[in-house]
Amino acid sequence: MTKVYTTKELIQILASERQACLKGERLKLDVTVSGSPILDQFIQAEGLQKFTAYQDFKAAIHQYQSENNVSGIIWQEVTVKGKKLSYPEVDAQLAALTSDIEILKAAKNEILEFWEEVILGMDLYLSINHGKLHQQIEIEDYFRITKRSEWAGLLVYEKSKFLEIVLQLGWGKPEEACYKRGFPASGSEYIHAVNPGQQPIT
Structure with a gap:
């Protein structure tokens, strides 16, 4: 065999x-x-x-x-403000199987609940122009974007006096969702949460 x-x-x-x-x-x-x-x-x-x-x-x-039938899923763990979350994501170099996308969809709500909890009091920015610019948004804008997304991912960037929590809200195939490669069938929106008065740096 x-x-x-x-x-x-x-x-x-x-x-x-x-x-x-x-x-x-x-x-x-x-x-x-x-x-x-x-x-x-x-x-x-x-x-x-x-x-x-x-x-x-x-x-x-x-x-x-x-x-x-080899999955592209890897499990990540993140701790923010003393709160811990384990969540699935597709490795950046691998493809997602149909079953992987179902795993991502099933994890979406838990990721959103975690994000909503740890970003309280932070400013929100939407990544625009392929990540070159950031536009400040309100929480209502975030809720609108979540409704049209299928799965979510996280990235946390933390230094001594700086915290940025990036939420990826995607649809379609994860390997085609970055950089608008598979748009419109696959794609992502990125929402950056930073402390008041700070700007996103990722």
């Missing part, structure tokens, strides 16, 4: 392959920058060749996940 790699093993394999690609040990040599042989001789194509080699490998891993 053929061994099926676990989620953890696939994450490690992808990390090793990414390093190999970054070091130039893996290149997709048939990739050109402009498609023009005359122009391409003056342009460094190696960066694009490294990136494409890794993207091809990652696509093969996603196919492997689908064929072997």
Whole structure:
């Protein structure tokens, strides 16, 4: 019987392959920058060749996940203001199975309840223009966004005098929801909570 790699093993394999690609040990040599042989001789194509080699490998891993029913879910734990939450998310390099998306949907309300509890008294900002800008919003705006989202994720950034709690409200496939790659079928909105008078930095 053929061994099926676990989620953890696939994450490690992808990390090793990414390093190999970054070091130039893996290149997709048939990739050109402009498609023009005359122009391409003056342009460094190696960066694009490294990136494409890794993207091809990652696509093969996603196919492997689908064929072997290997989940992309990892469990995260976060503590904010003395309150702890364990929640699922899809690893940034893996794909979500249909069953993974159901797990994310089932965890949404618990994540929202935690977020609502720890952001009391904080200012809220909506990430706009692909995260380059932040627009202050009210709690009512947050509730409207939650209604059209299917799943949620968290990111906490904390330093001695600074706290930012980012809530990702997504729909569709998590691996396509970042950076609007799969929009409109998949996507995310990001709401940043910071202490009054502070601005989001992520």
